Amino acid sequence: MELSDLQGGIHSPKDFLDRPVSQELILELLNHAVWAPNDGLREPWRFIFADNRNGKLMQGLQEHAPAYLLVLVKEEADHHKREEDFxxxxxxxxxxxxxxxxxxxxxxxxxxxxxxxRSRAETFGVLGNERIAAVLDLGYGAEQPEGKAEMAEPQLQFELL
Known part of the structure; x- marks a missing residue:
């Protein structure tokens, strides 16, 4: 698969199948995903995987999903590092x-x-020097999009100096 073939082809599912998400699969994906740019090769992230088999873990906080991944980022005192880490x-x-x-x-x-x-985040194990960057709702989509969606070509603008 070529990245250029995706052109709008990645969709966030509205509904998920009631099919478990393997913790092993998530770990495998994360081991590849961590190749992200960062000066000094800092690894400012931490992850909390939450399997939602009982259905009550994120009830009232998130839409229902078979699993969740809390993506945490360290909060550096240095503003430049904090922005770069995010x-x-x-x-x-x-x-x-x-x-x-x-x-x-x-x-x-x-x-x-x-x-x-902070008090709610701490119940999930978020440390004092971290914050939640995003919560990823994970699951196998109930609806698979058919073909590529027709999208207008992006109109990029740039200026030469």
Missing amino acids: AAVCCLIQNFRLLAHEQGLGVRSTLHDWMYD
Whole structure:
């Protein structure tokens, strides 16, 4: 598969099948996704995998999904490092989405108000020097998109200096 073949071909599923997501698969995908740019080769991320077999883990916080991956980023005191680390985590999330797509695994990346509540985040194991960058809802999509969606060509703009 060529990345250029994707052109809008990665969709976030609206609904997931009631099919478990393997922790081993997530670990394998993460081992490849961590090849994200970062000055000094810092690895400012940590992950919390939550299997939702009992259905109540994220009830009221997230839409239902078979599993969730909390993507955490370290909060450096140095503003420059903090911004760079967050950018690297965003790259990692995109790498993960691409790799998951190859395996037929759907990923919804979500941001919710509860993520910024320190006491709520701590209940999930988030440390004092970390914050939740995103929660990834994971599962196999109930609907598989047919073919490539027709999308307008992006209109890129740039200026020469």
